[in-house]
Structures are given as C-alpha cells and as structure tokens.
Amino acid sequence: MFCTRVIARILYVNVSRLKVRHKHFCTDAATRVSGSNCGQPSLEHKETHDISNNIQHYDIAIVGGGMVGMALACSLASMPLTKHLNVAIIDSNPALGSRPYFNKDDPPDPRVSTVTPATISFFKDVGAWQYVEQHRHAYFDKMQVWDYTGLGYTRYNAQDINKEVLGCVVENKVLHGSLLSCIENTDFQKTIYPSRLSSMTLHPSPSSLGMDSTSSKPPLSSQRHLAKLELSDGNSLYTKLVVGADGGKSCVRQLAGFKTTGWNYSQNAIICTVEHTIENGCAWQRFLPAGPIALLPMGDNFSNIVWTMNPKESTNRKVMNEDEFVKDVNNALDYGYGPHPTSSLFGSGEMFSWPRAGMPVTMCQSMLF
Ligand SMILES: Cc1cc2nc3c(=O)[nH]c(=O)nc-3n(C[C@H](O)[C@H](O)[C@H](O)COP(=O)(O)OP(=O)(O)OC[C@H]3O[C@@H](n4cnc5c(N)ncnc54)[C@H](O)[C@@H]3O)c2cc1C
Numbered sequence: 512m513f514c515t516r517v518i519a520r521i522l523y524v525n526v527s528r529l530k531v532r533h534k535h536f537c538t539d540a541a542t543r544v545s546g547s548n549c550g551q552p553s554l555e556h557k558e559t560h561d562i563s564n565n566i567q568h569y570d571i572a573i574v575g576g577g578m579v580g581m582a583l584a585c586s587l588a589s590m591p592l593t594k595h596l597n598v599a600i601i602d603s604n605p606a607l608g609s610r611p612y613f614n615k616d617d618p619p620d621p622r623v624s625t626v627t628p629a630t631i632s633f634f635k636d637v638g639a640w641q642y643v644e645q646h647r648h649a650y651f652d653k654m655q656v657w658d659y660t661g662l663g664y665t666r667y668n669a670q671d672i673n674k675e676v677l678g679c680v681v682e683n684k685v686l687h688g689s690l691l692s693c694i695e696n697t698d699f700q701k702t703i704y705p706s707r708l709s710s711m712t713l714h715p716s717p718s719s720l721g722m723d724s725t726s727s728k729p730p731l732s733s734q735r736h737l738a739k740l741e742l743s744d745g746n747s748l749y750t751k752l753v754v755g756a757d758g759g760k761s762c763v764r765q766l767a768g769f770k771t772t773g774w775n776y777s778q779n780a781i782i783c784t785v786e787h788t789i790e791n792g793c794a795w796q797r798f799l800p801a802g803p804i805a806l807l808p809m810g811d812n813f814s815n816i817v818w819t820m821n822p823k824e825s826t827n828r829k830v831m832n833e834d835e836f837v838k839d840v841n842n843a844l845d846y847g848y849g850p851h852p853t854s855s856l857f858g859s860g861e862m863f864s865w866p867r868a869g870m871p872v873t874m875c876q877s878m879l880f
Pocket of ligand 1: 574782
C-alpha cells in the first residue's frame, strides 16, 4: 500500500537528510540559448571582401554544438558512409574548446534529460555511452504517473515487459561532455569555430566563391549549391549542407526564412535537485491543476525536480524560503490533492524519501530564465 501512515513515518525518518541543491526557474521560453545576433535573410550575395580562395569549404556545417549538434557530429564520425566528410561545427560555447572535466564533488547539473533505451542505443552505436557510464547517471526501472485527484494513475515496471530498465536520467552536462569526448577520440575531420552564425547566403554568386570558369574546382553549377555562412568573428565559410542545431530560437531557421507559429502557454517551471538518503530507482510524475511535477532519480542519492506551474505560482515560489518551498514540494507530491494511489510496488517507503519542510536545506539557488 502507498499508505499515509507509512509515508508519514518515512518522511519523518528521512527528513534530516534532505537538501535542495538548486532551484531554477524556467519560463516557457526556457532555454539557455541567449538571443542570437541573426541578421536578415539574404539570398543575394554582397560583392565585398570575400573574393578569395582562402575561404574554407565544407561538406557539412553544423550550426550549434549543443547536445543535438554534437550527437549529429558523433553519428557522422561513426558511420562508414560519412566519416570521411569535412565538417564545421559553429558554436561560441566555451565548453567546446576545452576537454570535458567533471569533478565528482561538483553539484549536479539542474538540467537533466531522461533518455530512452532507443537513445541509449544511439549513444552506444556512436561510441559515446562509455563516457556517460564514467559519470553520474541513474537507470530507473519503475515509473508512476498519477493525477491530483489520485483517481487517475498508472505504473510501469521494467520487469513487466521483460526489460531491465525503462530509461536513464543523465545530467545534460554529462551527455554533452560525453559526446565531446567521443568526437575528440576519433580522427574525424572537424573544425570547431568558436563563434556564432550571423548571416547566411543560400546562393552565393560565382565570384564570391573565389573562382571563374577556368577554376580547377568543381563546376560552377555545383558550386552554386553551396551556402555561404558568415560568423560573428569575421570568418566566413562555404558548405554544401547547413544543419541548424542552434536551439529553440534557431538563427538558421530565421535566416532560412522558415515560418513558425507559437503561443504562450503561460507556464513556468521550477527545476531543482534534491538529495535524499536512499537511492531512488523510480521516475515519478504527478499532474496537478496548474501543471505536472516530475521527480527523477539522478544517482548518488540525488533526484531532479521539474515542476511546471503558472507564472504567479512560480513568482511566489521563487521568493519563498527554503523550508516553505520544500513543504510545497511535499504537498505537490504527496499531500492535499485527494486520495493516494495504492500500490504494493511503490509503497515500501524504504525506496524513497520525500523532501520535507522544517529540515536543513542547503545550496539553494534560484534563477528566472
Ligand atoms: C525543463 C526541461 C526539461 C527537459 N527534459 C528533457 C528530457 O528529459 N529529455 C529530452 O530529450 N529533452 C528534454 N528537454 C528538451 C531538451 O533539453 C532540448 O530539446 C535540448 O536541449 C535541445 O538541444 P539542442 O542541442 O537542440 O539545443 P541547445 O541545447 O539549446 O543548444 C543549442 C546550441 O546552439 C548554440 N547557438 C545558438 N545560436 C547560435 C548561433 N547563432 N550560432 C552558433 N551557435 C549557436 C548555443 O550556444 C548552444 O550551444 C527538456 C527541456 C527543458 C526546458
């Protein structure tokens, strides 16, 4: 049984070990990408300074070296059909210029991803999962999703489908760093530009390609299919294929003129890390009236919380003290919203300790982004 009495006891027992490590606030436009300095879309080449053969030509230019861009680069590097290609990666994120280094004692990254078995297979195929396994990560084999009334809920157990795990929670910095380590340890021909895309010309004129009809380079007809990219540091390059992996506010998308439709959900999310005494092997998600709260195991007795709510609630919770916040987390996960679901699978109480108010809370940060 997911018994109130047992839960209450376990809450009490585990109270003194709880720490809220980080409390972050995301708006619905949440992303770490800062505003891009994209120019206006340009289909006509400006006849200026770039009549030169020195401008580098690439098969593929990946704009954005985040998790998606680096995953693509690793994939290209690992496949016989593509590993010979000449690839440019454009991103000013300093992480791309340094070797990934994680200190075991560093606080967990409040940004995590729940990766599915299919994603784990992808990481294994490209050779990046071995690096994930060297750092903190948490496989989970149970999942419970329920609503605020307690009437609608479901539970999954990996054993029910003859699997060992349902997925794995990994800090974004570990995923990204593992992809970087993977690409660093190949002889893939890649050039990293520590810069940002500022303009893109899809059909550069022949003269801008630095050649004429007597050039030994490929015929003009094929050169015309190149795109010219100009970077914020003044560099330019040509490429046969441009990949926009530059996040939610993609500069490539804007420069290519792709139309988008969007609307505001009027929801913010609080993200934080909690520490507890007993390893958590279950992914929990509860749907509350203003949005879901998810609690995901991270390894090393940490769990990550992503709590979606309306902006008024997030504004209030941003300024509340840590005890009050922890109490609210308890309420959101366990109290005050109808009957508790019953389960012999999840109710042992030994598996997990809810955060609890009135106890020491450390290393709490807050941020609105
Ligand atoms: C709270 C939260 C929880 C999430 N949980 C999950 C999850 O569990 N599982 C999951 O799969 N997804 C999850 N997501 C979504 C996931 O985080 C994103 O889909 C993912 O980070 C997108 O990666 P990306 O590489 O495309 O973009 P980003 O991580 O945004 O990287 C974009 C990169 O492009 C660079 N860039 C931007 N502009 C330019 C430019 N002009 N020139 C050059 N470079 C540029 C940036 O510096 C950055 O490095 C979550 C998102 C949020 C907000």
